[in-house]
Amino acid sequence: MGLKQLEDIWSTVKLIPFAVVLYDVKKHTYKANSQAQLIFDLPEKHTLNKADFKHLKLSSPESRKQFTIEQLFEKYLVINTNCHVLLQKQTKSLLLNAKLAQLNKHLHIATFEVIEHNQDAQYNFDKIISKISTDLIDIQNDNIDTHIGFALKAIGTVCHADRSYLFKFSEDGKSMRNTHEWVNQGIQAFKEQLQHVPTNSLPYFANLMDTTHLFKVNDVASLPIKATKEKQELEREGIQSVLCIGLRYDKELVGFIGCDCVKQKREWTDLDLIRIKLVGEIIANAFKNLNYKQELQRIQQQLITANQKLNQLVNTDSLTSIANRRCFDKALESEIKRCARAEQPVSLIMCDIDFFKNYNDSYGHQQGDEALVKVAAALKAQCRREGDLTARYGGEEFAVILPATNEQDCLQFTRLIQQTIKAAGIKHNKSSVSEYLTLSIGFYSAMPDKNSTPQCFINKADQALYKAKETGRNKVCQFKPTH
Numbered sequence: 001m002g003l004k005q006l007e008d009i010w011s012t013v014k015l016i017p018f019a020v021v022l023y024d025v026k027k028h029t030y031k032a033n034s035q036a037q038l039i040f041d042l043p044e045k046h047t048l049n050k051a052d053f054k055h056l057k058l059s060s061p062e063s064r065k066q067f068t069i070e071q072l073f074e075k076y077l078v079i080n081t082n083c084h085v086l087l088q089k090q091t092k093s094l095l096l097n098a099k100l101a102q103l104n105k106h107l108h109i110a111t112f113e114v115i116e117h118n119q120d121a122q123y124n125f126d127k128i129i130s131k132i133s134t135d136l137i138d139i140q141n142d143n144i145d146t147h148i149g150f151a152l153k154a155i156g157t158v159c160h161a162d163r164s165y166l167f168k169f170s171e172d173g174k175s176m177r178n179t180h181e182w183v184n185q186g187i188q189a190f191k192e193q194l195q196h197v198p199t200n201s202l203p204y205f206a207n208l209m210d211t212t213h214l215f216k217v218n219d220v221a222s223l224p225i226k227a228t229k230e231k232q233e234l235e236r237e238g239i240q241s242v243l244c245i246g247l248r249y250d251k252e253l254v255g256f257i258g259c260d261c262v263k264q265k266r267e268w269t270d271l272d273l274i275r276i277k278l279v280g281e282i283i284a285n286a287f288k289n290l291n292y293k294q295e296l297q298r299i300q301q302q303l304i305t306a307n308q309k310l311n312q313l314v315n316t317d318s319l320t321s322i323a324n325r326r327c328f329d330k331a332l333e334s335e336i337k338r339c340a341r342a343e344q345p346v347s348l349i350m351c352d353i354d355f356f357k358n359y360n361d362s363y364g365h366q367q368g369d370e371a372l373v374k375v376a377a378a379l380k381a382q383c384r385r386e387g388d389l390t391a392r393y394g395g396e397e398f399a400v401i402l403p404a405t406n407e408q409d410c411l412q413f414t415r416l417i418q419q420t421i422k423a424a425g426i427k428h429n430k431s432s433v434s435e436y437l438t439l440s441i442g443f444y445s446a447m448p449d450k451n452s453t454p455q456c457f458i459n460k461a462d463q464a465l466y467k468a469k470e471t472g473r474n475k476v477c478q479f480k481p482t483h
């Protein structure tokens with residue numbers, strides 16, 4: 001082909017109102033009109049070569065496979081004369097609709113139309129998708145609606161729709177409900193009206209959803225006769241084009257995600273389909289995760305409650321509901337250590353009901369039990385400071401741990417115990433010390449050090465209690481070391 005002929009062709013085709021690139025297969029040279037120079041950042045040269053296109057990153061938006069301008073002409077022309085090309089520049093990316101044609105044996109032509117300016121950060125689809133998936137991965141029940149709202153807005157905007165939404169089918173599949181909706185400015189929302197839509201009121205739609213999980217209508221006006229009900233409903237909502245994709249949960253169809261075009265019709269592209277499907281799958285997965293998470297939380301809570309109950313059970317005396325011996329042993333050990341570190345005294349009181357055998361014999365074992373409950377409650381009521389602990393040590397013997405309490409304060413405390421028991425007025429006609437039930441009390445107060453043991457405290461308080469019993473009962477004795 002002569003140069004003159006080429007220039008003649010170029011002088012015409014460069015005027016096409018799109019970006020135009022001409023490729024001379026034989027010479028491996030290119031021509032680009034001013035729009036193509038602008039879109040591809042090409043130098044304003046009469047003839048270009050491969051090197052002038054080197055900075056371009058071209059890829060297929062579906063497969064992400066990269067190719068050069070040469071490959072676009074040579075390979076893609078054979079496969080497809082009409083394709084989408086993703087052009088990535090340094091700061092932005094553009095989605096182009098490319099149309100390729102062979103003008104003659106040596107001359108190929110490509111026109112490019114920008115169909116999407118992806119540079120707007122908010123709607124860069126990749127960014128949106130990664131944001132939606134990250135947001136929805138660790139979703140909590142209280143913010144799922146916000147994230148779904150964002151995802152619907154994103155997909156609606158990216159697919160140039162006026163409305164996007166989620167629908168859920170009822171358990172029995174007999175009705176559907178619009179759960180989330182995004183509408184573009186000036187577009188009427190229909191969510192409130194679409195809460196209990198019987199599935200059989202849209203049989204054509206329901207059948208397609210069931211079988212293909214897809215309802216794609218580029219022009220509502222051209223819906224077939226068998227879709228009359230759907231056509232009526234879509235026209236009532238002012239919809240010109242609609243695309244709905246089924247959502248599945250454990251292989252079961254649970255709902256669908258969809259986009260409507262109201263202001264103008266849309267030829268839904270494969271890319272629209274891929275994108276809506278992707279967002280739908282992310283949302284369906286989020287619901288799945290949320291369900292798992294809620295179930296897990298419920299089980300965890302049950303375990304925590306069961307554990308708390310168990311803990312309470314193993315540390316509580318079943319008759320008196322105060323701390324049992326096990327709990328006492330743990331508490332005494334830790335209080336001794338804590339007071340040793342804080343250089344504070346610890347007091348241990350041991351109390352034993354006087355003539356309790358006689359009490360049981362006289363009033364019966366059951367009333368004996370009731371007396372034990374009353375004594376336990378009276379002792380517990382005196383323990384008002386944090387760390388104080390009353391425990392049933394065994395049988396009719398009780399112990400009180402008073403951390404950070406010296407011997408004077410402990411003595412005062414034992415007097416209070418005596419008064420409280422007296423005030424309880426539990427009749428005991430078989431006691432030789434009083435007509436009421438009384439306690440013998442022994443205590444030991446000391447400043448613990450790192451070598452102090454619980455056993456040492458127990459032994460000494462016990463010795464004091466023994467002394468109280470030996471020397472008349474209904475009295476308080478303190479352990480004093482003999483020098």
Ligand SMILES: Nc1nc2c(ncn2[C@@H]2O[C@H](COP(=O)(O)OP(=O)(O)OP(=O)(O)O)[C@@H](O)[C@H]2O)c(=O)[nH]1
Pocket residue numbers: 319352353354355356357358360364365366367368369372394395396469473
């Ligand atoms: N009702 C009842 N009695 C109990 C319980 N645990 C121990 N006892 C009784 O408490 C009595 C304790 O008797 P002893 O150890 O002889 O002492 P005491 O009769 O209180 O005499 P002193 O301690 O010497 O004043 C026994 O008869 C036990 O059966 C209990 O849970 N319920």
